Amino acid sequence: MKVNFNRISVSGNELPNIQKAIESGHLQGDGAFTKICEKALREITKAPAALLTTSGTSSLDMAALLLDLKEGDEFIVPTYTFVSSVNSFVLRGAKPVFCDINPDTLNIDETKIESLVTDRTKLIVPVHYAGVGCEMDSINSVAKKHGLRVVEDAAQGIEAYYRGRHLGTIGDLGALSFHGTKNVTAGECGAVLVNDESLIERANFIREKGTNRIQFIEGKIDKYTWVDYGSSYIPSELVSAFLAAQLEISKELTRARVAAWDKYYARLSALEKRGVIKLAKVPEHCEHNAHIFFLTTESSETTKALAAHLKGRDIAALSHYAPLHACPMAKKLGVGNVSLPVAEKLSQTMLRLPIYSSITLDELDYVCEGVESFFKS
Numbered sequence: 001m002k003v004n005f006n007r008i009s010v011s012g013n014e015l016p017n018i019q020k021a022i023e024s025g026h027l028q029g030d031g032a033f034t035k036i037c038e039k040a041l042r043e044i045t046k047a048p049a050a051l052l053t054t055s056g057t058s059s060l061d062m063a064a065l066l067l068d069l070k071e072g073d074e075f076i077v078p079t080y081t082f083v084s085s086v087n088s089f090v091l092r093g094a095k096p097v098f099c100d101i102n103p104d105t106l107n108i109d110e111t112k113i114e115s116l117v118t119d120r121t122k123l124i125v126p127v128h129y130a131g132v133g134c135e136m137d138s139i140n141s142v143a144k145k146h147g148l149r150v151v152e153d154a155a156q157g158i159e160a161y162y163r164g165r166h167l168g169t170i171g172d173l174g175a176l177s178f179h180g181t182k183n184v185t186a187g188e189c190g191a192v193l194v195n196d197e198s199l200i201e202r203a204n205f206i207r208e209k210g211t212n213r214i215q216f217i218e219g220k221i222d223k224y225t226w227v228d229y230g231s232s233y234i235p236s237e238l239v240s241a242f243l244a245a246q247l248e249i250s251k252e253l254t255r256a257r258v259a260a261w262d263k264y265y266a267r268l269s270a271l272e273k274r275g276v277i278k279l280a281k282v283p284e285h286c287e288h289n290a291h292i293f294f295l296t297t298e299s300s301e302t303t304k305a306l307a308a309h310l311k312g313r314d315i316a317a318l319s320h321y322a323p324l325h326a327c328p329m330a331k332k333l334g335v336g337n338v339s340l341p342v343a344e345k346l347s348q349t350m351l352r353l354p355i356y357s358s359i360t361l362d363e364l365d366y367v368c369e370g371v372e373s374f375f376k377s
Contacts, residue, residue: 020033097335099113136171209231256358
């Protein structure tokens, strides 16, 4: 049996939607399907505004522009994250200040954030790893105390919640991703959630190349003009048409993934009790979406050997990020001279197992048998 790391699930309406978009003659963005997606996202997340973008990265780019980050500003971000969590703000001249992570969730360690705040800090960027919420109450408390903004990188967070609030709606701004690897996908697509209502109008300007075209479309002005910074952040209707079909089944996709995650957890808990692996922990006040199922071992050598063992059984199991503070670009920017031991160790000892909405019981059993057989030898 071969078990791929990821496999997309479809509703069946993706191709009919794309056909409708073609027949409409409106292939550029902000058409009927864009509006359908944005309405669905507002209903799912309860955000005041949800603006579709070309990617999760684009959503973070917009956040950096909206918050007017500039040369010399600092932002606090976990070292264990995808590069977009940092690049979007570095491109505006801001300097990343890397924070270590919680070993149970791989989220930013909220207890270490306040010690990193300086008079140059403008922003905290919590990243909700694996669709498990960061400790947002603590993070927002630090932000409020020091007058900081909060941008949630919720790229992995669709249909996931922290104390009943959808990830990406708890800070000032949030970024979602619908990349091909995500639970709900359109290949390349994202959304920015604007929770500070004072930023909504400007977010529309920035998203539409720095123009007030949205006001023209709404009939408020007779022609539009250049009013702000901006770029082309609106996806085509073909992408939106695909995503609209996915959003129709987002809850179904999430339920299936969580069921698979729970089966992994129940089956592999015996190995955790033996002390040969550790499993992720989801806080009781977090409702996760099972974006990732990972385990950790006691050493990088064991993790590499386990990955090779599974590969030999045609099972794709992967590590994840290199801590950003240890990457060449961090050294180039002069921000890599820190020791963040939790992230440094866990990046070497964690392994992600295949998980997707359509994974079968036979595939789950086969993966678990592969892990179990490694620790019998």
